[in-house]
Amino acid sequence: MKIIIFHLNIKKFFFSRFFILYIFILLALISLILRIIFLQIINPEPLIYQGDRQTLKIQKLLNIRGMINDRLGSPLAITVIVHSIVVNPNIVLKNINNINNNLCWKALSNKISIPLKKIILHINNHKKSKFIYLTHHISPKIGIYIKTLKIPGITIFKEIKRYYPLGNIASQLVGFTNIDGQGIEGIEKIFNKSLTGIPGIRKIRQNKKGQIIENIPLINQSQPHAITLSIDKKLQTLIYNKLKIAVKHYQAESGTAILTKIKTGEILAIVNNPSYNPNDIISYPNHYIRNKAITDLFEAGSIIKPMVIMKALQENIITDNSIINTQPYYIKKHLIKDISYHKRLNITEIIKKSSNIGVSKIALSIPMKKLSDIYNQFGLEEVTNIGLIGERKKNFLHKRKWSNFEKAKFSFGYGFMITPLQLAQLYTTIGSYGIYHPLSILKVNTLHIGTTIFSKKITKKVLNIMENVTKYSGNGEKSSINGYRIAAKTGTAKKIVFQKKHINQYVSYTAGIAPASNPQFALIVIIDNPKKRKYYGEKVSAPIFSSIMQKILKDMKIKKDSINK
The missing domain is CATH 3.90.1310.10 (Penicillin-binding protein 2a (Domain 2))
Structure with a gap:
């Protein structure tokens, strides 16, 4: 009986033990399920964040x-793949004692042209860093070679770089x-x-x-x-090389040239010298970076005299055969004179001799409102809106009253400022026989009709007058080109500082159109402060104009339109 009770107690003991174990297991499962529910349903964000x-x-x-x-x-600007070398000093410093004699490190030093001692010094100066640049923008060929060296702590990264x-x-x-x-x-x-x-x-x-x-x-x-x-890359290069030689020859401060396609208003070349290399801009002063063709203002001078003649012809104030008394005269106490004395000149001779007296007397016969209108129509009062940043303008037509002296100065280009780009717009419009095509720095794929701002008949007359300027005895004779009819005008103006005070330095410029029988190109050339005792347009900028335009006409295979003398 006792044995039976003993066995029963043992079974009861084991049963109770297993029961308790099952209870713990069940509680553990319930706890686990509750934890899972908590983590997966009630508050899953921390685990999601960690994952x-x-x-x-x-x-x-x-x-x-x-x-x-x-x-x-x-291509004028492209993106190229380059490599940069990155160092992890933590890894490298473990083997720093062996670097000086390590052939791989010596090969690295030779390839990137940095002395090994300088590399070691650079690493020692950044001991706590895990990422430092050793060099930037090496060629992929060098990068691949360095990668094959398998130097611990050296990593090659691919990067992109703009190349010009x-x-x-x-x-x-x-x-x-x-x-x-x-x-x-x-x-x-x-x-x-x-x-x-x-x-x-x-x-x-x-x-x-x-x-x-x-x-x-x-x-x-x-x-x-x-x-x-x-x-046009070819024309841009041609003009840059010619202008660079000229600036050096005349020891000038700078030179600017703009070439346009007359029938569309497209800018085929816009050149400044001195210039800078955009692939290495660190070594150049800031003023080299400025695009002087759009930012620099200069007094317009004689180069706009043809516009006064055009307006006078339109208003029937003069005719083709008009003769003007060109003896020096006074406006109040101000003497109006020319460089050389001429008693009388006809209209062609006024432009040919660049007579301030002749053009001012014609201008005084034109109402100021009508005279200022033509400057507005040709775009000299507004920026060209081609989109280039920094383009400047100088307002000069907003005065309510103009004295006769101011009006006279105005007619031969003194008293207001323009940019080279505005001058290019003016001669592009004259070359298109009075049809205004806005200048464009982007390629024009669709030919626009343009806006007629002046009659073709009068514009052609003035072009013929300007063509005579490039012939013998004219101020623009040196801008003539063998075998081609060229319509051009030269000019010279004193430089102005702070936009009001003249200084004893000059700007020499020539603007012209070629070929005159069927205008294709307008070119302006401006030389800032030429030395060697030469500064007049016909002596400085005209020969440069001729040299550039002659090469352009030849390279572009433009048919000759003149049998030369």
């Missing part, structure tokens, strides 16, 4: 900046980008949004092998666009 930290990344989809091309598709094939030749126009790839000068800045597009952003999830298993777009990527300029 996302390990597997989820926000990735920026970078765009390759769009190209800037000339009118024929030749023409270098100095088109730098003020094209501009450049900063280290972040954003345009900060020239075309690069003006069309920055179009060139960069919108970089996409996506959220990706990776597995432990680094493979993308989830891709969630956050911002849709907008592709960058290429920009096609009106510039």
Whole structure:
């Protein structure tokens, strides 16, 4: 009986033990289930956050900046792949004692042209860093070679860099980008949004092998666009080289030239010298970066005299055969005179001899309102609106009353300021027989009719007069070209500082149209402060104009229209 009770007690004991164990297991399961419910349903955010930290990344989809091309598709600005070398000092310093004798480190030093001692010093100065640049923007060929050296602590990163094939030749126009790839000068800045597009952003999830298993777009990527300029690379280079020689020869402060296509208003070349290399801008002063063709103002001078003649012909104040008394005269106490004395001159001779007396007497016969209208119509009162940053204007027509002396000065270009770009617009319009085609820095694919602002008949008459300027005995004789009829006008003006005070320095300029029988191109050449005791337009800028235009007409295979003397 006792044995039976003992066995029963043992069974009861084991049963109670298992029961308690089952209870604990059940409680553990319930606790686990509750924990799972808490973590997965009630408060899942911390786990999601921890998981996302390990597997989820926000990735920026970078765009390759769009190209800037000339009118024929030749690149003016392109993006190239380059490599940069990064060092982890923590890893490198473990083997610092062996670097001096390490052949791989010596090979690295030779390839990137940095002395090994300088590399070691650079690493020692950043002991606590895990990421420092050793060098930027090396060629992919060098980067691949360094990668094969397999140096511990050295990593090669791919980067992008903007490259400008023409270098100095088109730098003020094209501009450049900063280290972040954003345009900060020239075309690069003006069309920055179009060139960069919108970089996409996506959220990706990776597995432990680094493979993308989830891709969630956050911002849709907008592709960058290429920009096609009106510039002709060949003509831009030609003019730059000619202008550079001229600036050096005359020991001038600077030179500017603009070439336009008359029938469309496209700018085929816009050149400044001195210039800078946008591939290495650190070594150039800031004033080299300025695009003087659009920012610099100068007194217009004799180069606008043809406009006064055009208005006088239109108003029937003069005729083709008019003779003007060109003896010096006074307006109150102000003497109006010419460089050389001429008792009488006809209309052609007034332009040919660049007579201040003749053109001022004609201007005094024109009502001021009508005289100022022509300057407005030719765009000398407003900026050209081609979109280039920094274009300046000088308002000069807003006075209510003009004295006769002011009116006289106004007629021969003294008393108001214009930019080289405005002058290019003026002669492009004259070359198109009075049809105004707004200047364009972008290639024009559709020919626009343009706006007629002056009669073709009168404009042709003045073109014929200007053509005589380039012939023998005219002030623009040195702008003539063998085999071609050229309509041109030279000018000279004293420089003005602070836009009001004349100084004893000069600006020499020539503007012209070729060929005169069927105008194709308008060219202006401006030389700022030439030395060597020469500063008149016919002595300085006219020969440069002739040299440039002759080469252009030849290279562009323009048919000759004159049998030369």
